[in-house]
Amino acid sequence: MDARNVAKLLxxxxxxxxxxxxxxxxxxxGQGRAQSVQVALLAGEAKDGVEHAEPYGFTAHPHAGATAVVVFVGGDRSHGIAAVVSDPRYRPADLAAGEVCVYTDQGDEIRIKRGGELVIKAATKVRIETQVLEVTGEVRDRCDAGGRTMAEMRQTYDGHTHGGVQPGAGSTAVPNQGM
Incomplete structure (x- = not known):
């Protein structure tokens, strides 16, 4: 069989x-529990209702303009699955080898760094909703500006005194130490 026939068969x-x-x-x-995306494929082909498959425990609402890898099982273009959606416009580009980061387009991040450090970066607030929060190490307030640990603040609080207490006055003088 010659090359032309093989090419024709393949x-x-x-x-x-x-x-x-x-x-x-x-x-x-799209919105909802089973997220779908509308995509523009190469050569002007558009597909609506493409299932956005996401790993268990992770979800995102990508912006228009994000890139996707779409898989058509068996080559059937009637049912696509967006297997991966990424958006390099917002991806942090300064990760060290082995680091992991969950991020948003607004710069908020949860970054797992080398050496056992977890950095949470939020523009306005970090909110933890739980009945009990346990911390095994020290908690430091204003860590980048010479702040104090909770243990240091507790020591100051436990050792402070008030002067000028007068019976029946209802108030005391300013403490002798600040927190």
């Missing part, structure tokens, strides 16, 4: 394989 297989995976741009995102 042509449908080649076309089928080319239909299995595609790179796309996200153009819209």
């Amino acid at each position: 042509s449908p297989i080649k076309r089928g394989l080319q239909m299995v995976v595609a790179r796309a741009l996200v153009t819209a995102v």
